[in-house]
Amino acid sequence: DTEVTQTPKHLVMGMTNKKSLKCEQHMGHRAMYWYKQKAKKPPELMFVYSYEKLSINESVPSRFSPECPNSSLLNLHLHALQPEDSALYLCASSQDRDNEQFFGPGTRLTVL
Amino acid sequence: DQQVKQNSPSLSVQEGRISILNCDYTNSMFDYFLWYKKYPAEGPTFLISISSIKDKNEDGRFTVFLNKSAKHLSLHIVPSQPGDSAVYFCAASALRAGGTSYGKLTFGQGTILTVHP
Numbered sequence: 716d717t718e719v720t721q722t723p724k725h726l727v728m729g730m731t732n733k734k735s736l737k738c739e740q741h742m743g744h745r746a747m748y749w750y751k752q753k754a755k756k757p758p759e760l761m762f763v764y765s766y767e768k769l770s771i772n773e774s775v776p777s778r779f780s781p782e783c784p785n786s787s788l789l790n791l792h793l794h795a796l797q798p799e800d801s802a803l804y805l806c807a808s809s810q811d812r813d814n815e816q817f818f819g820p821g822t823r824l825t826v827l
Numbered sequence: 828d829q830q831v832k833q834n835s836p837s838l839s840v841q842e843g844r845i846s847i848l849n850c851d852y853t854n855s856m857f858d859y860f861l862w863y864k865k866y867p868a869e870g871p872t873f874l875i876s877i878s879s880i881k882d883k884n885e886d887g888r889f890t891v892f893l894n895k896s897a898k899h900l901s902l903h904i905v906p907s908q909p910g911d912s913a914v915y916f917c918a919a920s921a922l923r924a925g926g927t928s929y930g931k932l933t934f935g936q937g938t939i940l941t942v943h944p
Contacts, residue, residue, distance in 0.1 A: 719870070721870075746930060755937075756936070757916055757934035757935060757936055757937055758871065758916075758934055759934075760931055760932065763930060763931065765930070770929075770930075771928065771930070771931060805870050805871070807870075809930070811930075812929050812930025813859070813920075813922045813929070813930060815861055815873045815876050816861075816873070816932060817873055818863075818870030818871045818872070818873075819870050820868075820869050820870050821868075821869070821870050823868070
């Protein structure tokens with residue numbers, strides 16, 4: 716298994732909803748990442764987990780809450796989002812933090 | 828402050844010819860560079876990387892060149908194929924620096940490559 720999977724592919728939520736994005740990899744990678752990508756822009760790093768511990772938080776608002784239940788899974792919990800949070804949310808993983816990152820297909824999030 | 832810049836928003840090339848995508852960086856601490864390809868509605872796909880101890884790395888049709896003194900890298904695709912049409916991002920990381928940003932990738936704005944049959 717050489718891929719990163721993300722669910723759901725698409726998500727529409729209201730500003731008062733609570734939802735979660737899920738990411739999974741079975742490559743034995745020990746670093747996992749969340750990125751946000753707006754249209755015609757590059758991916759922007761949100762969080763990095765290394766060996767299941769949060770190692771980087773790029774000053775992301777608390778309405779985004781990451782969780783790493785085990786070495787294969789990464790979640791992003793969403794609560795009270797704003798319409799400007801609508802974007803493609805990408806998950807990535809790498810062998811360690813100094814290796815190339817492999818990206819999942821992303822979750823297209825729309826906040827109404 | 829854009830630390831990684833791709834100054835050409837788009838590039839159009841004929842099938843079979845060479846595509847050259849360019850990337851400049853300003854942070855002298857960057858020592859690991861990567862190229863990604865992205866199709867619409869998909870995640871970026873890793874293409875090739877280069878460490879600052881090298882000036883060239885080749886993988887099939889893809890070659891990355893690094894000029895540290897000019898803080899410039901380029902991706903050469905030879906021969907170009909219509910299936911190469913996508914957005915290409917360069918990215919950089921400062922591994923030697925360590926610290927809290929260890930492993931953080933900084934991406935350029937991307938270049939849209941179109942390869943015409």
